[in-house]
Amino acid sequence: xxxxxxxxxxxxxxxxxxxxxxxxxxxxxxxxxxxxxxxxxxxxxxxxxxxxxxxxxxxxxxxxxxxxxxxxxxxxxxxxxxxxxxxxxxxxxxxxxxxxxxxxxxxxxxxxxxxxxxxxxxxxxxxxxxxxxxxxxxxxxxxxxxxxxxxxxxxxxxxxxxxxxxxxxxxxxxxxxxxxxxxxxxxxxxxxxxxxxxxxxxxxxxxxxxxxxxxxxxxxxxxxxxxxxxxxxxxxxxxxxxxxxxxxxxxxxxxxxxxxxxxxxxxxxxxxxxxxxxxxxxxxxxxxxxxxxxxxxxxxxxxxxxxxxxxx
Amino acid sequence: xxxxxxxxxxxxxxxxxxxxxxxxxxxxxxxxxxxxxxxxxxxxxxxxxxxxxxxxxxxxxxxxxxxxxxxxxxxxxxxxxxxxxxxxxxxxxxxxxxxxxxxxxxxxxxxxxxxxxxxxxxxxxxxxxxxxxxxxxxxxxxxxxxxxxxxxxxxxxxxxxxxxxxxxxxxxxxxxxxxxxxxxxxxxxxxxxxxxxxxxxxxxxxxxxxxxxxxxxxxxxxxxxxxxxxxxxxxxxxxxxxxxxxxxxxxxxxxxxxxxxxxxxxxxxxxxxxxxxxxxxxxxxxxxxxxxxxxxxxxxxxxxxxxxxxxxxxxxxxxxxxxxxxxxxxxxxxxxxxxxxxxxxxxxxxxxxxxxxxxxxxxxxxxxxxxxxxxxxxxxxxxxxxxxxxxx
Numbered sequence: 001x002x003x004x005x006x007x008x009x010x011x012x013x014x015x016x017x018x019x020x021x022x023x024x025x026x027x028x029x030x031x032x033x034x035x036x037x038x039x040x041x042x043x044x045x046x047x048x049x050x051x052x053x054x055x056x057x058x059x060x061x062x063x064x065x066x067x068x069x070x071x072x073x074x075x076x077x078x079x080x081x082x083x084x085x086x087x088x089x090x091x092x093x094x095x096x097x098x099x100x101x102x103x104x105x106x107x108x109x110x111x112x113x114x115x116x117x118x119x120x121x122x123x124x125x126x127x128x129x130x131x132x133x134x135x136x137x138x139x140x141x142x143x144x145x146x147x148x149x150x151x152x153x154x155x156x157x158x159x160x161x162x163x164x165x166x167x168x169x170x171x172x173x174x175x176x177x178x179x180x181x182x183x184x185x186x187x188x189x190x191x192x193x194x195x196x197x198x199x200x201x202x203x204x205x206x207x208x209x210x211x212x213x214x215x216x217x218x219x220x221x222x223x224x225x226x227x228x229x230x231x232x233x234x235x236x237x238x239x240x241x242x243x244x245x246x247x248x249x250x251x252x253x254x255x256x257x258x259x260x261x262x263x264x265x266x267x268x269x270x271x272x273x274x275x276x277x278x279x280x281x282x283x284x285x286x287x288x289x290x291x292x293x294x295x296x297x298x299x300x301x302x303x304x305x306x307x308x309x310x311x312x
Numbered sequence: 313x314x315x316x317x318x319x320x321x322x323x324x325x326x327x328x329x330x331x332x333x334x335x336x337x338x339x340x341x342x343x344x345x346x347x348x349x350x351x352x353x354x355x356x357x358x359x360x361x362x363x364x365x366x367x368x369x370x371x372x373x374x375x376x377x378x379x380x381x382x383x384x385x386x387x388x389x390x391x392x393x394x395x396x397x398x399x400x401x402x403x404x405x406x407x408x409x410x411x412x413x414x415x416x417x418x419x420x421x422x423x424x425x426x427x428x429x430x431x432x433x434x435x436x437x438x439x440x441x442x443x444x445x446x447x448x449x450x451x452x453x454x455x456x457x458x459x460x461x462x463x464x465x466x467x468x469x470x471x472x473x474x475x476x477x478x479x480x481x482x483x484x485x486x487x488x489x490x491x492x493x494x495x496x497x498x499x500x501x502x503x504x505x506x507x508x509x510x511x512x513x514x515x516x517x518x519x520x521x522x523x524x525x526x527x528x529x530x531x532x533x534x535x536x537x538x539x540x541x542x543x544x545x546x547x548x549x550x551x552x553x554x555x556x557x558x559x560x561x562x563x564x565x566x567x568x569x570x571x572x573x574x575x576x577x578x579x580x581x582x583x584x585x586x587x588x589x590x591x592x593x594x595x596x597x598x599x600x601x602x603x604x605x606x607x608x609x610x611x612x613x614x615x616x617x618x619x620x621x622x623x624x625x626x627x628x629x630x631x632x633x634x635x636x637x638x639x640x641x642x643x644x645x646x647x648x649x650x651x652x653x654x655x656x657x658x659x660x661x662x663x664x665x666x667x668x669x670x671x672x673x674x675x676x677x678x679x680x681x682x683x684x685x686x687x688x689x690x691x692x693x694x695x696x697x698x699x700x701x702x703x704x
Contacts, residue, residue: 068519071517072514074517074518074520075380075519077403081376088378091366091381091386099335102513125372
């Protein structure tokens with residue numbers, strides 16, 4: 001067990017931090033589930049953090065110079081490399097502390113990227129940083145496509161989803177591949193902490209982010225982030241989808257602590273995937289056959305996860 | 313006290329980095345840079361310097377890691393070459409405007425295709441406009457001295473810019489030369505500790521690398537360019553103080569037997585040594601030939617170069633880089649621009665030589681001087697010629 005986990009006070013509705021470290025006034029779309037998840041993550045992390053961010057929606061909406069929404073030190077270098085930037089910061093602070101050039105106080109280092117930055121263009125960079133064992137947390141805010149550039153498919157785009165580069169047509173039904181298992185890839189690096197989270201379960205999300213920061217060594221958190229603009233869903237329904245995705249077992253919530261899978265929320269009576277898919281324009285074109293296939297894969301993936309939690 | 317030793321140039325350069333008390337070294341191996349990073353990882357492993365050696369998974373990650381390290385306020389060094397430098401390219405443009413004083417040794421090597429591990433300047437010339445201060449070393453001693461100069465200039469608060477020292481792959485990096493290694497006390501006397509003006513600090517949160525909307529982008533880029541141009545003063549001051557302390561004077565442009573020369577060879581890097589021998593040979597034959605070598609490539613030392621060129625009638629400019637489809641090579645183009653419509657300016661001919669490790673011999677330099685002299689009488693069709701290419 002991880003000793004750091006024993007001594008922290010879990011977030012509850014009563015003890016939520018009031019301070020906003022990601023200030024209001026940023027330029028996110030209405031109903032953005034990503035910025036909401038990020039705001040909660042920042043509340044969980046507190047002031048004692050340095051954030052390295054990939055190019056993407058969260059980067060552009062929070063820092064149009066001379067404005068910034070960030071009340072903590074924040075750095076953006078490029079698209080694929082926040083994990084490497086975090087590696088540099090962590091190494092620098094380690095040696096500067098040893099040499100007595102900066103305060104001995106521990107500072108959390110967090111790298112943040114979207115699903116494209118994480119599962120596609122930055123995968124090697126993340127793998128390198130996880131393998132080297134830097135003490136940092138990587139947060140993937142997964143809105144399931146390249147939203148900042150106008151809704152193009154990534155390897156985290158779900159099966160069947162319509163994007164501008166996976167359009168349904170006479171010879172296609174949208175995204176033809178199954179969503180890449182990023183948390184599984186992170187687990188394969190034998191890092192101490194991996195978790196999935198959804199902003200609908202915000203206390204769970206915050207506690208996981210806090211645990212990731214507390215753990216010594218690399219941690220990876222994959223956060224489902226509704227995007228009304230890219231998904232063609234109603235902005236006021238973002239939280240609803242963030243809940244439905246869990247209740248249908250499409251995006252299960254779990255932790256992997258030192259290789260041990262732990263289900264955060266067991267869904268014993270799942271709702272049909274159809275309930276999650278409807279109301280999102282990106283899935284509107286799917287016929288019954290595709291939906292049946294999705295249901296079958298979702299069931300299989302969930303059962304595999306449950307088996308992993310029983311085995312480990 | 314300084315001691316004079318026989319040492320491989322890569323090791324001497326790495327020793328300079330060690331003596332600079334570097335904090336973080338993110339590095340990825342590539343021939344012919346490997347001896348530098350191997351030696352640095354060894355001195356870190358032996359505790360000869362208290363630093364973090366970050367064995368990154370690619371050159372792109374190396375430069376990204378350098379940016380993070382420098383932003384956190386650490387003295388940061390890396391080294392690369394050729395394909396590696398090109399893999400870094402996206403990130404190389406970023407530390408300039410962000411004012412991160414990262415120091416890098418580029419061990420110059422040819423570019424693919426065909427793959428070649430041997431020396432020329434095509435790698436660094438492809439990265440000409442990354443906005444770093446760039447110098448070229450001709451000898452092992454220069455490689456050692458310029459490394460210390462680089463940390464001092466880059467980190468000076470009036471500069472705060474990244475800096476590259478170029479050394480030729482193999483022909484300089486792998487040769488054993490007599491080098492005077494300065495002692496720790498001497499280096500400490502010359503190089504103050506790095507005190508960044510801004511760094512990532514939870515007590516004083518700042519936003520680094522925000523979005524530049526059209527209303528501010530031009531100003532940000534111009535500010536960086538102005539800083540690069542203004543670094544000239546600190547570069548010169550750094551060399552002067554080095555000379556005051558250790559007796560070796562460096563200049564942005566160096567000359568050899570150029571005073572009364574009619575034809576001047578223009579070189580960069582270690583081939584300058586061979587060029588000097590060629591000048592001696594030609595002088596013995598009564599030819600009025602001299603040499604100008606460019607040490608400071610960026611910011612380009614225009615006034616110093618014009619002064620060094622003096623009253624010469626012809627410049628035979630040697631480029632170690634072929635710019636496909638261009639009017640001439642990069643150094644040739646730079647000098648043509650510098651002298652364009654300047655009254656009494658010399659005629660400029662450009663020779664591309666020593667690509668992918670091809671030897672540039674004394675004879676080849678003589679050939680260039682002869683050809684430039686002939687071209688001055690009868691203008692050639694093209695402004696450049698690739699020297700020593702086999703027709704069959």
